[in-house]
Amino acid sequence: MAPRRLALRPLPLLAVKGEAVLGALLALRHRAVRLTALLSLLILVLALAQGGAASPPTLFAVGGCLAAVAGSRLLAPGAALISARRAAGPWWLAPAGRLVGLLLLLAPVLVVAAAALSAAGGGEPRFTALGLAALLHAAALGALTLALAPTFGASAAGMLGLVGALFGALRPSEVLEMFAGWPFVQRVAVTAWNVLPLSWRAARWLRDATLPDVVVLGAWVVVGAAVAAWAVALGDGGDARAAGWS
Amino acid sequence: MLVACRAVTRAFGNGRRRRIALDRCCFDAGQGEIVGVVGPNGAGKTTLLRLIAGELAATSGEVVVGSHRAGTRPARRMVGFVSDPPVAPPELSGAEWLTYLAGQRSRSPQERLRRIGWAVEIGELQSFVGRRIATYSRGMVQRLALAAAAVLQAGVLVLDEVLAGVDPLVQRHLRAQVASLARGGVCVVIASHDLAALERLATRVVVLWEGQVLADVYTAELMRERVAELTLGSSGLARAQRLLERYPAGVRTGQGVAIPLLGGISVEEILASARDERLAVTGSRVRYRALEDILVRAAAVQAGR
Numbered sequence: 001m002a003p004r005r006l007a008l009r010p011l012p013l014l015a016v017k018g019e020a021v022l023g024a025l026l027a028l029r030h031r032a033v034r035l036t037a038l039l040s041l042l043i044l045v046l047a048l049a050q051g052g053a054a055s056p057p058t059l060f061a062v063g064g065c066l067a068a069v070a071g072s073r074l075l076a077p078g079a080a081l082i083s084a085r086r087a088a089g090p091w092w093l094a095p096a097g098r099l100v101g102l103l104l105l106l107a108p109v110l111v112v113a114a115a116a117l118s119a120a121g122g123g124e125p126r127f128t129a130l131g132l133a134a135l136l137h138a139a140a141l142g143a144l145t146l147a148l149a150p151t152f153g154a155s156a157a158g159m160l161g162l163v164g165a166l167f168g169a170l171r172p173s174e175v176l177e178m179f180a181g182w183p184f185v186q187r188v189a190v191t192a193w194n195v196l197p198l199s200w201r202a203a204r205w206l207r208d209a210t211l212p213d214v215v216v217l218g219a220w221v222v223v224g225a226a227v228a229a230w231a232v233a234l235g236d237g238g239d240a241r242a243a244g245w246s
Numbered sequence: 247m248l249v250a251c252r253a254v255t256r257a258f259g260n261g262r263r264r265r266i267a268l269d270r271c272c273f274d275a276g277q278g279e280i281v282g283v284v285g286p287n288g289a290g291k292t293t294l295l296r297l298i299a300g301e302l303a304a305t306s307g308e309v310v311v312g313s314h315r316a317g318t319r320p321a322r323r324m325v326g327f328v329s330d331p332p333v334a335p336p337e338l339s340g341a342e343w344l345t346y347l348a349g350q351r352s353r354s355p356q357e358r359l360r361r362i363g364w365a366v367e368i369g370e371l372q373s374f375v376g377r378r379i380a381t382y383s384r385g386m387v388q389r390l391a392l393a394a395a396a397v398l399q400a401g402v403l404v405l406d407e408v409l410a411g412v413d414p415l416v417q418r419h420l421r422a423q424v425a426s427l428a429r430g431g432v433c434v435v436i437a438s439h440d441l442a443a444l445e446r447l448a449t450r451v452v453v454l455w456e457g458q459v460l461a462d463v464y465t466a467e468l469m470r471e472r473v474a475e476l477t478l479g480s481s482g483l484a485r486a487q488r489l490l491e492r493y494p495a496g497v498r499t500g501q502g503v504a505i506p507l508l509g510g511i512s513v514e515e516i517l518a519s520a521r522d523e524r525l526a527v528t529g530s531r532v533r534y535r536a537l538e539d540i541l542v543r544a545a546a547v548q549a550g551r
Contacts, residue, residue, distance in 0.1 A: 018349030
């Protein structure tokens with residue numbers, strides 16, 4: 001009997017490239033993303049003028065804001081979402097490809113910003129690690145908004161991502177204190193703070209090199225892309241049967 | 247058959263709000279065929295097209311594309327769909343949009359380039375393909391949409407109102423391109439309110455009425471049938487019903503009646519009947535039977551229920 005061969009399909013490289021380019025274009029060409037980029041630049045300039053003060057939180061906030069707003073555009077209801085469905089590629093192709101496109105766009109920005117902030121703050125030697133942490137955090141937050149956009153709309157997803165990026169530097173212990181008078185809210189908020197891909201995790205990873213933080217942030221990238229793929233497969237009318245999901 | 251709908255029903259809503267958009271619809275279409283889908287607003291044309299494209303699932307029955315159930319990935323890869331209104335990201339240029347779509351089906355950059363060039367020719371997009379889609383006119387968007395569906399080189403093209411809202415020259419161009427794609431073996435299913443355009447373009451026409459297939463006719467057959475149109479004076483209009491009772495297949499028109507010359511009925515016989523009924527006939531002509539006659543007849547039958 002002939003040995004069974006493992007038949008691996010070749011990667012549809014042109015399709016992946018197409019999705020990455022489309023992701024980058026959708027992010028670059030939308031005015032909300034451009035406006036966020038302008039505000040982020042302003043924050044960076046102010047931080048640099050103050051000698052790179054609080055460089056990791058600043059960088060995480062900037063990267064998070066950009067990723068959240070741009071991520072919400074990649075599978076926004078309308079042409080972006082429908083194009084992913086009509087392309088009828090493998091289930092992972094559109095979310096993963098477009099997220100890669102977004103990260104390729106963000107990576108140089110974050111690395112340069114990390115280098116500039118580190119230099120302004122007295123030459124922090126680990127600027128590569130800082131850039132990497134910012135990129136991982138941005139990827140996780142971008143994946144989260146990517147996953148939410150098809151169901152809740154780009155504006156809602158972007159808004160949630162922005163809130164996460166701006167307030168994510170708070171540690172769970174600070175959230176615990178903040179809601180001391182409301183036990184139920186406190187429990188929900190602290191759980192959310194521990195689960196969501198927020199910047200306090202990226203900051204802790206940068207500081208302590210803790211593995212669980214990387215795992216949580218990395219898991220969000222995978223989960224976000226998978227949920228987005230599921231939303232794409234549901235189709236225009238949220239029709240699960242049309243997509244063969246039931 | 248490339249497309250087969252077998253007793254397809256699609257309902258929207260639940261309980262008292264349940265509305266049946268398509269009711270036990272059966273039809274099929276083969277390679278190289280251009281099947282027109284006509285019917286009044288709300289007849290279920292778009293629902294049928296979306297079912298074939300896999301964007302909706304049937305409540306009951308089955309839609310098959312190629313040998314795959316519609317909506318599955320292999321079936322969706324066989325369909326190029328132009329929705330109404332066409333969907334394209336306004337942030338991109340036409341060239342970027344076609345490059346993206348061509349990249350989804352090409353194995354090499356050369357193949358992708360060839361597909362894009364071919365699609366640009368199909369839509370005659372040369373003069374504006376580099377511009378942002380947001381700046382396109384309606385006709386430009388329709389042409390890009392046809393090119394975008396064609397660039398996928400799918401076996402089935404599903405076109406929803408692709409001929410609507412464009413000037414006669416663009417419409418003529420689009421019709422020619424759709425016909426040329428069909429000659430190349432593509433199965434085209436096209437919905438339109440432009441009955442005259444469909445008569446010229448389609449090989450077969452499916453008439454939908456309140457979700458049901460009312461007629462499935464070959465356009466060549468239409469050309470073999472004749473209709474006598476009588477123009478009646480104002481006094482005759484009131485009594486036209488008596489003539490229509492003699493010829494049940496006839497319908498009222500704006501200024502008189504139209505009666506199909508079927509089953510050996512002649513114009514002379516109809517004019518004699520009009521004289522018997524003392525109707526003042528001010529004019530008469532014989533023309534080919536048109537899709538409009540089928541639709542008007544269906545409306546009259548529904549109104550008489």
